[in-house]
Structures are given as C-alpha cells and as structure tokens.
Amino acid sequence: MLEWVERLAKYCADQDGVPLIAGRVLGWLMICDPPEQSAQQIATAIGASRASLSTNLRLLSSVGFVRVLTKPASRTVFYRVDDDAWEKVVQRQIASLAAVGKILHDGTPLAGSSPNHGGRIAAANEVFRWMQQIFDNAPPLPSTARAAKESQG
C-alpha cells in the first residue's frame, strides 16, 4: 500500500521534478478508500504536515490533477484525483515534445544549410515530424472515445 505510494511518489520526484509529498498525495489518492479524502486524512495517511498538504494540494489542483469537492452538510473540503488526470499527463508530455520540436524548427535557419552543417537540426526536425504524424493518425484518446460513444448511443 504505502510502499506502492512511495514508488509512484519517488518516480514523480525523480523524473518529473514533482515535490515528493505531492507525489505521495497523488499516489494515495489513486488507491485510497473512499476515493475522496480531506486534507487531514491525507496528511495522516502519508505522514506529512497539514501545512505541506495545503501547498501540495493547491499545486495538484492548479495543474488539474485533483478535483476539489464539498459535501452538503460538511464544511470540510474533499479531494480526489480527477478521472482524466493521467490523460492530462500524457497530453502534457506530448505537448512538451511538440514545443521542443517547434523551437528546433525555428532554429533551422540559424544552422545554415551546408552539407554537414544543417545535418544536426535536420535530423532533429525529422524526428519531430515523425512524432507529429503519429499523433495525427492516432485513434482518439479513451475519454474522447467514451464521450463520443455516449452521445451517440
């Protein structure tokens, strides 16, 4: 349970520069029962300070990772992972690659066009064109597909 949470958290921290605690929150919210929890509950579960939870929950909300819920007769706020949280991650990463692709594309004229000169950047552009093409031809994302299905039948 908590080992798995730690595994995901560590991954987030090491690879994506996400604060460790934010990663733990995320991990916890992926598997906790019930899926929506108060800041206090999460703090207790993962062993972090209440203040830290505030910071990290704000972070996770701002990037659309967790959704904030309020229950009718309660004044505490509950948090849960957004259903399309990971879809956003993937989209973000793809967008990120596209952004680098654009920068490199913009740099092409700077590298000149002599034989062994433009080679570097030409190769780079090729890769990003390849990627773009893949995503252009890709089937719709699961959530999109699901939405289409429901509206249709």
Place this chain on the structure above:
Amino acid sequence: MLEWVERLAKYCADQDGVPLIAGRVLGWLMICDPPEQSAQQIATAIGASRASLSTNLRLLSSVGFVRVLTKPASRTVFYRVDDDAWEKVVQRQIASLAAVGKILHDGTPLAGSSPNHGGRIAAANEVFRWMQQIFDNAPPLPSTARAAKESQG
C-alpha cells in the same frame, strides 16, 4: 543566434530540469559552425566557466547527447551533438510514460474493484494502453527507416 540558444536552454531548464548551462551547450552545439567544438570554444561562446563546461559536457555525454571526438594531430577534445540526440529524447520521454504506466498497472489491485473505487486507476490504465498501442503501430523512427533503406539498396 544566442537568443535562440537561450530559448532552448530555458526550455530545457524549466521543463526538463536540465541545468541551464547544459541547455546552452546543447543549443550552441545545434547551430554552431563548425559543428564540433572544444570545451573552451563553447565556454567562450555561451559565457560560462571552463569548469562548468567540464561538468555539463560530462552530463550531456553520459546521457548520449553529445559525442566526443578527437582529431588526429590535436590533443584537445571536440564535442558535437549526436545525430540521433533528439531521437533519444523522444524515446526517453516515451519510455518514461511507459514506466509510469507500469507503476499504475501494478497498483491496480490495491485500489480494489468496487464500482467507484477502481475507476480512477482503470481510467489511468486505459490511457496508457492507448499510448502503448499507438507506438506499437507507429512507423519506424526516421533513423531506423534510414538504416533499413541503406542496407537494402
């Protein structure tokens, strides 16, 4: 010229956590003439200390971003961006997504399977299956395609 270098460097630093100077080196090596340069040349070009170049060139080499060259009658070492540097970036990013996918997959049993319980992680798994499928069906990378073409005729 240097503005473009800075743009790429900033991107690397902000988005990927690459040290700013490593980003500058990378940017410079993408467009400089000639494509291979000594550490001293790079240091001068981007305005960084020689020591910092040593550190960052080692970093860039270790991740396969730049290739180290030695010229016959010279004892200085030259660096240039590897031709498939950006292909590696893309592959790395894809691999990274796959790794998260695996972690989430491993976490599936922890979330239980009750209706609104397994939903979060099931949605996540869907997204990563979608991604895997895309890359499984994708055409070969440009470099691979090129290699195949040459060996064939």
Place this chain on the structure above:
DNA sequence: CACAAATTTCAGTCTTTACTGAAACAGGTC
C-alpha cells in the same frame, strides 16, 4: 624527464526549494 596544454576535481558561495510549526483567517453555530 621537464614542459606546456587541456581537462578534471575540489572547496566554497549562492540560489532555490521543500517542509514545518505557529499564527492568521474564513465559515458556520450557539
């Protein structure tokens, strides 16, 4: 072997960032 050129390592400074406890704040209830 002495030298010179080029590179790496080291110690130190400086900046950034994560985290916490304590204080301030907001929203209801009596």
Place this chain on the structure above:
DNA sequence: GACCTGTTTCAGTAAAGACTGAAATTTGTG
C-alpha cells in the same frame, strides 16, 4: 459577538544543486 472547525499564509530551517576560481591531474611533446 464569542466559539468551534477546518484551511491557508508566513517566517524560518534545512537540504540540494548550480556555478565558479584555483589547485591537481592527465596527456602529449621536445
């Protein structure tokens, strides 16, 4: 308006990391 309950902000601490100048090391040359 006093008083909970729960949340956010703030100031301070601690740790990590990037960068640099100077010393040490490697590598080639006469």
